[in-house]
Amino acid sequence: MILVTGGAGFIGANFVLDWLAQSDEPVVNLDKLTYAGNRENLASLHGDARHHFVHGDIGDSALVVQLLRQHQPRAVINFAAESHVDRSIHGPEDFIQTNVVGTLRLLESVRGYWGGLDAEQKAGFRFLHVSTDEVYGSLSPTDPAFTEDNPFEPNSPYSASKAASDHLVRAWHHTYGLPVLTTNCSNNYGPYHFPEKLIPLMIVNALAGKALPIYGDGQQVRDWLYVKDHCSAIRRVLEGGRVGETYNVGGWNEKPNLEIVHTVCALLDELCPRSDGKPYREQITYVKDRPGHDRRYAIDARKLERELGWRPAETFESGIRKTVQWYLSHEDWVSHVQSGAYRDWVQKQYASESAA
Ligand code: NAD
Numbered sequence: 184m185i186l187v188t189g190g191a192g193f194i195g196a197n198f199v200l201d202w203l204a205q206s207d208e209p210v211v212n213l214d215k216l217t218y219a220g221n222r223e224n225l226a227s228l229h230g231d232a233r234h235h236f237v238h239g240d241i242g243d244s245a246l247v248v249q250l251l252r253q254h255q256p257r258a259v260i261n262f263a264a265e266s267h268v269d270r271s272i273h274g275p276e277d278f279i280q281t282n283v284v285g286t287l288r289l290l291e292s293v294r295g296y297w298g299g300l301d302a303e304q305k306a307g308f309r310f311l312h313v314s315t316d317e318v319y320g321s322l323s324p325t326d327p328a329f330t331e332d333n334p335f336e337p338n339s340p341y342s343a344s345k346a347a348s349d350h351l352v353r354a355w356h357h358t359y360g361l362p363v364l365t366t367n368c369s370n371n372y373g374p375y376h377f378p379e380k381l382i383p384l385m386i387v388n389a390l391a392g393k394a395l396p397i398y399g400d401g402q403q404v405r406d407w408l409y410v411k412d413h414c415s416a417i418r419r420v421l422e423g424g425r426v427g428e429t430y431n432v433g434g435w436n437e438k439p440n441l442e443i444v445h446t447v448c449a450l451l452d453e454l455c456p457r458s459d460g461k462p463y464r465e466q467i468t469y470v471k472d473r474p475g476h477d478r479r480y481a482i483d484a485r486k487l488e489r490e491l492g493w494r495p496a497e498t499f500e501s502g503i504r505k506t507v508q509w510y511l512s513h514e515d516w517v518s519h520v521q522s523g524a525y526r527d528w529v530q531k532q533y534a535s536e537s538a539a
């Protein structure tokens with residue numbers, strides 16, 4: 184079995200759903216259920232004995248040690264993090280607590296468990312740390328895309344905390360021999376994306392007749408990857424990645440924010456036209472820029488292709504259409520997230536359950 188942390192969030196939930204759609208290997212899913220954790224994302228797994236959800240913190244060493252002893256996973260995949268750049272600017276402390284201190288404690292718990300395994304289990308064990316391209320800093324328009332050899336130049340409290348966690352993971356391999364793997368991925372989009380991030384925010388605001396806030400001039404460039412492709416990359420690295428290595432994951436799909444928002448608006452015009460017949464792009468408003476806003480990210484994912492044969496399956500055109508359609512057909516999910524009702528969802532849905 185595998186232990187996944189942060190598996191009620193956007194990418195973690197997609198990962199758990201995809202994993203159990205293609206394998207019967209059970210998953211223990213440890214999640215603190217912060218505002219970003221939503222058990223409704225995992226509703227389709229209710230009653231599925233292969234999925235064991237545990238409400239808890241990666242920094243709770245006693246709990247993590249007990250889970251490792253009890254379930255004896257062959258791998259730990261660490262998605263748990265505070266993930267939103269704007270929130271990190273308003274309040275960095277939680278980011279340090281989970282992304283740095285939490286990762287440290289998780290590494291220490293896992294090191295103790297791994298040290299007690301027999302030689303064969305020890306050799307097969309993996310700790311896979313899910314990280315971001317933001318650790319590399321910002322590119323100018325003509326710079327080559329980030330490779331795994333780029334120096335770390337994080338610019339936000341979020342990216343600084345992720346960079347620190349990546350360094351800890353690296354050090355636990357070099358110093359203690361822990362068999363680690365790290366992935367550094369670009370911007371994801373797709374189902375279950377919390378509507379504080381650009382793409383889902385634009386979809387839900389557009390449908391609600393609200394403003395579509397573009398930071399600064401909207402010409403910041405991101406490299407967008409459909410979340411299911413990120414999940415397939417993680418599975419590939421877990422099975423075949425070289426221990427101690429880092430792998431960049433990206434969509435080969437650089438686009439300025441304004442173009443992304445225009446694409447979302449055009450899809451909504453087609454799939455769910457405004458009642459007044461006007462285009463959604465009329466709702467775009469330019470707002471104050473994000474402090475320290477990174478201008479451009481671009482990922483060179485050739486190492487992952489060369490070594491492990493991974494390429495994204497989805498094009499941006501197909502992925503963004505699926506994403507908009509998903510939000511249009513999941514009005515309940517959106518309204519529960521917006522009203523905060525998703526936080527009571529477990530109690531309501533599973534009123535008869537004795538454990539969370
Ligand atoms: P998210 O914010 O949607 O989900 C994070 C999850 O972690 C939530 O379910 C939350 O409850 C849980 N969590 C937070 N603190 C915890 C703790 N102390 N213990 C246990 N669980 C905790 O984030 P996401 O977008 O799904 O990102 C997942 C991971 O992927 C993060 O590590 C992030 O840095 C990385 N990443 C994200 C992107 C992206 O575009 N979203 C891109 C590259 C890398």
Ligand code: DAU
Nearest residue numbers: 266267268315316317369370379380381396397398403440
């Ligand atoms: O690059 C990977 C990273 O991508 C992940 O590590 C982070 O966890 C994830 O949140 C994401 O970070 P970004 O800051 O790039 O994503 P966000 O969706 O917040 O913003 C995308 C771009 O859109 C960014 O340039 C800021 C801009 N933006 C965002 C919002 C929410 C706007 O212009 N308006 C908005 O309202």
